[in-house]
Amino acid sequence: MSLALDPKRSIVVEACAGSGKTWLLVSRILRLLLDGAQPSQILAITFTRKAAQEMQARLQLWLRDLAMGDDDFVRKFLAERGVVQLSDEQLQRARNLYKEVLLAQPAITISTFHGWFMQVMQRAPLNAGVMQGMSLLERAGSEQEEAWEEMLEQMRKQPESIEAQHMLWLFAECGLFNTRTLLFNFLGKRAEWWAYVQGRQDVLSFALDNLRNDLHVDMDFDAVADWGLCGNSEKIFFAFMHQLAANGTEVQQGKAGELERAWTDTAPALRFKQLTPLLYTQAGEPRSFKPTKKQAAEAFLFTRDALFDGLQAVRDTLVEQQAYRLNEAVLYCGVAFLERYQALKQQKQQMDFSDLEWQLCHLLQQSEHAETMQYKLDSRYRHVLLDEFQDTNPLQWQILRAWFDAAVAVESQPTVFVVGDPKQSIYRFRRADARLFGVAREYLQEHFGAETLGNSITRRNSQPVVDAVNAVFCEQPHDFEFVEHQTYQKELPGHVLVLPLALADQLPSPAGGGGAGGEGLSEALTLRNPLTTSRIEIEEGARHKEAEQFAAQLQAIARDWSVHELGEARRASYGDIMVLVRSRTHLAVYEEALRAKHIPFISSRRGGLLDTLEAEDVQALLMFLITPFADLALAQVLRTPIFACSDADLMCLAQYMPASADEVKTSWWQRLRNLPEPSPALQHAADLLQRWLALADKLPVHDLLDRIYFEGDVIARYSAVLPTEMRAKVTANLHAFMKMALDIDAGRYPSLPRFLQDLRELRDSSDDAPDEGKLGQAGNAVRIYTVHESKGLEAPIVWLLDANAAKNNKDGNDVILDWPTHEERPLHFPSTPTKPRAANSARRCSSWMPPSKPAKK
Numbered sequence: 001m002s003l004a005l006d007p008k009r010s011i012v013v014e015a016c017a018g019s020g021k022t023w024l025l026v027s028r029i030l031r032l033l034l035d036g037a038q039p040s041q042i043l044a045i046t047f048t049r050k051a052a053q054e055m056q057a058r059l060q061l062w063l064r065d066l067a068m069g070d071d072d073f074v075r076k077f078l079a080e081r082g083v084v085q086l087s088d089e090q091l092q093r094a095r096n097l098y099k100e101v102l103l104a105q106p107a108i109t110i111s112t113f114h115g116w117f118m119q120v121m122q123r124a125p126l127n128a129g130v131m132q133g134m135s136l137l138e139r140a141g142s143e144q145e146e147a148w149e150e151m152l153e154q155m156r157k158q159p160e161s162i163e164a165q166h167m168l169w170l171f172a173e174c175g176l177f178n179t180r181t182l183l184f185n186f187l188g189k190r191a192e193w194w195a196y197v198q199g200r201q202d203v204l205s206f207a208l209d210n211l212r213n214d215l216h217v218d219m220d221f222d223a224v225a226d227w228g229l230c231g232n233s234e235k236i237f238f239a240f241m242h243q244l245a246a247n248g249t250e251v252q253q254g255k256a257g258e259l260e261r262a263w264t265d266t267a268p269a270l271r272f273k274q275l276t277p278l279l280y281t282q283a284g285e286p287r288s289f290k291p292t293k294k295q296a297a298e299a300f301l302f303t304r305d306a307l308f309d310g311l312q313a314v315r316d317t318l319v320e321q322q323a324y325r326l327n328e329a330v331l332y333c334g335v336a337f338l339e340r341y342q343a344l345k346q347q348k349q350q351m352d353f354s355d356l357e358w359q360l361c362h363l364l365q366q367s368e369h370a371e372t373m374q375y376k377l378d379s380r381y382r383h384v385l386l387d388e389f390q391d392t393n394p395l396q397w398q399i400l401r402a403w404f405d406a407a408v409a410v411e412s413q414p415t416v417f418v419v420g421d422p423k424q425s426i427y428r429f430r431r432a433d434a435r436l437f438g439v440a441r442e443y444l445q446e447h448f449g450a451e452t453l454g455n456s457i458t459r460r461n462s463q464p465v466v467d468a469v470n471a472v473f474c475e476q477p478h479d480f481e482f483v484e485h486q487t488y489q490k491e492l493p494g495h496v497l498v499l500p501l502a503l504a505d506q507l508p509s510p511a512g513g514g515g516a517g518g519e520g521l522s523e524a525l526t527l528r529n530p531l532t533t534s535r536i537e538i539e540e541g542a543r544h545k546e547a548e549q550f551a552a553q554l555q556a557i558a559r560d561w562s563v564h565e566l567g568e569a570r571r572a573s574y575g576d577i578m579v580l581v582r583s584r585t586h587l588a589v590y591e592e593a594l595r596a597k598h599i600p601f602i603s604s605r606r607g608g609l610l611d612t613l614e615a616e617d618v619q620a621l622l623m624f625l626i627t628p629f630a631d632l633a634l635a636q637v638l639r640t641p642i643f644a645c646s647d648a649d650l651m652c653l654a655q656y657m658p659a660s661a662d663e664v665k666t667s668w669w670q671r672l673r674n675l676p677e678p679s680p681a682l683q684h685a686a687d688l689l690q691r692w693l694a695l696a697d698k699l700p701v702h703d704l705l706d707r708i709y710f711e712g713d714v715i716a717r718y719s720a721v722l723p724t725e726m727r728a729k730v731t732a733n734l735h736a737f738m739k740m741a742l743d744i745d746a747g748r749y750p751s752l753p754r755f756l757q758d759l760r761e762l763r764d765s766s767d768d769a770p771d772e773g774k775l776g777q778a779g780n781a782v783r784i785y786t787v788h789e790s791k792g793l794e795a796p797i798v799w800l801l802d803a804n805a806a807k808n809n810k811d812g813n814d815v816i817l818d819w820p821t822h823e824e825r826p827l828h829f830p831s832t833p834t835k836p837r838a839a840n841s842a843r844r845c846s847s848w849m850p851p852s853k854p855a856k857k
Contacts, residue, residue, distance in 0.1 A: 463492070
């Protein structure tokens with residue numbers, strides 16, 4: 001530890017979870033300050049705002065303790081951080097650090113990568129060509145949708161353009177959904193695309209030339225016609241056909257006749273297509289032709305294999321041509337989409353995270369202002385601390401590398417402290433590359449004289465949990481660097497439980513067998529009536545069984561288990577349990593199982609706020625306030641817990657007809673105001689709604705909602721009618737809806753119709769839809785988080801849910817990137833094909849194929 005906290009040394013620390021990495025990093029900052037480093041010279045970068053805030057709060061708390069503690073406390077505190085001999089001067093300096101840090105201008109920089117990038121960009125020269133004065137677009141879903149619509153409209157106006165022709169081909173070949181997925185995935189990899197084509201004048205020609213070289217494809221070659229006209233193909237084909245007919249079974253002889261007719265009755269260019277269903281199964285696999293006892297087995301198999309080798313060569317060529325054609329279309333349309341998106345952001349004076357990373361990378365590496373920017377960084381920061389480095393992406397590392405290289409060139413290296421754990425890299429979907437940890441370690445060792453330290457001892461887990469972790473990681477490939485973990489909690493009881501794998505009942509399906517001639521027997525398929533019988537999903541059936549096991553086991557834990565807290569044992573409760581899931585896709589199945597067992601739980605759904613019942617109730621109320629004649633909206637509002645009107649109340653409104661109506665249809669709102677003897681609930685609703693209608697066009701949306709929540713006693717009324725396990729969740733969602741009124745356009749628009757229109761757009765957006773309310777401690781309830789959301793949280797009992805689910809990516813509509821860690825740019829930038837026509841049995845192009853189907857549970 002004394003070496004890790006030495007302010008004059010560069011250090012790389014690889015430490016396991018629960019080993020105190022954050023404690024070590026903040027202690028390093030404190031030692032730097034104690035050693036005389038100015039606050040403005042310290043740069044600490046972490047991955048999330050939450051982690052940065054935690055780091056800042058812990059540092060200020062420690063400095064405050066040093067300022068206010070007695071001498072013995074200060075000496076003990078610093079001795080724990082490697083300062084054994086503390087002089088009186090150092091003691092006084094330690095006490096003054098709190099004031100110095102609070103008053104320092106500039107202050108210590110503790111930020112995320114993107115937060116720091118924004119600070120650096122603001123110091124760029126005005127003529128650097130970077131986006132100055134831009135607002136940072138954290139959620140770009142609505143802008144991307146707008147760019148998509150504008151691009152399609154432009155193509156509709158210019159149907160003869162090459163981009164429009166490629167888009168039509170994509171629609172015909174892949175369908176609208178897959179085409180959208182491909183192009184939006186291309187847009188998501190825009191930073192990698194810019195890195196791939198940087199410095200190229202004609203980016204499309206460059207990319208397509210590389211693609212042709214990678215595939216070794218000749219787009220002018222007609223492999224199908226060539227095979228049909230080839231004399232050698234004909235010779236092998238008829239040799240195999242004669243072997244089937246001679247001494248073959250009745251089925252084989254019939255197959256030989258079919259093959260002969262398909263060849264002789266078909267034009268040469270169409271023979272391949274005509275013969276394919278006779279020689280291959282619907283799954284695209286070669287039919288199982290086996291020699292009989294009367295046939296010469298060696299000659300039969302040799303001829304059969306020669307025939308299928310020739311056919312496979314044609315199929316491989318078709319796959320390569322299809323892959324090239326698809327990539328050509330995706331590149332043309334993707335570049336057009338990207339240009340439209342960039343132009344739209346430019347018009348709105350906005351930039352996103354990819355713009356930020358790429359522009360800063362270019363500014364520090366290749367622009368004429370690179371030396372100026374590198375000098376500014378080098379003269380400002382003398383101590384760099386990088387937390388959670390395993391979550392760094394290639395562009396972020398290149399930005400740091402450009403700065404460090406410049407410092408090495410003038411022998412003015414800052415001290416660098418890197419801490420992380422490659423095993424905990426869980427942000428691959430954000431382009432993080434855990435391999436960069438090793439690259440940075442080697443670089444800092446070579447150029448900064450950095451020491452490498454490791455810590456495989458956790459303070460968080462008991463020995464049985466650590467043993468389970470060791471068992472999992474020891475099974476990884478030999479080139480995976482792993483040191484077995486140990487724990488300080490040797491005496492702490494622990495337990496690892498694995499439920500038996502849930503298997504669903506198998507559904508009857510057509511059976512096919514491979515006979516001598518490739519034929520198979522089929523069972524009769526029983527069709528269900530979709531109007532009377534629901535569809536049974538095998539995977540969902542297994543998941544429902546797993547959910548039942550899960551809920552039953554949680555009940556057993558709360559009934560029978562004990563946990564240790566502060567050295568004492570106590571009965572486990574639901575509040576001790578944290579459940580982790582990889583995604584929320586099937587979370588509703590498990591939540592339903594918990595409700596059935598009356599187990600309290602709290603969870604949050606990303607992007608699901610506007611779909612919750614309580615948020616829909618508030619939206620119906622706001623809709624009524626701008627359209628009082630909307631009877632359906634009013635009916636929903638009256639039935640909410642805010643007013644709790646009964647069915648009898650609604651029937652009263654439906655049947656009441658004012659005497660002055662004169663056969664003219666009246667709205668429910670008019671009837672509610674004119675009811676001669678309304679119930680207390682209806683009278684209460686009429687009074688409050690009348691008051692809120694008068695304010696709807698006068699108050700900003702947030703102020704209006706605040707008034708509604710207060711006068712309608714909304715939170716308390718919802719809580720009163722909900723079961724215990726749902727109260728915290730609904731309360732958090734109601735507060736989140738209120739906060740959203742300030743988040744949308746920074747609360748600048750008081751117009752209620754505009755607010756509702758924004759809500760409709762957000763609800764339709766997959767990226768920008770607001771999340772459900774954040775939940776903290778909510779009493780005795782199971783907490784459910786995604787793995788990413790739970791980072792940094794702890795619990796006595798942790799459950800990994802749905803751990804056997806395989807990633808289901810049948811379409812493969814994504815970009816394949818090959819970006820080695822030592823390269824400045826990706827080596828390849830292709831897109832995977834979407835169900836290529838002849839790709840089912842491709843061998844040579846397997847890297848271009850969609851992933852295989854997941855194994856059954």
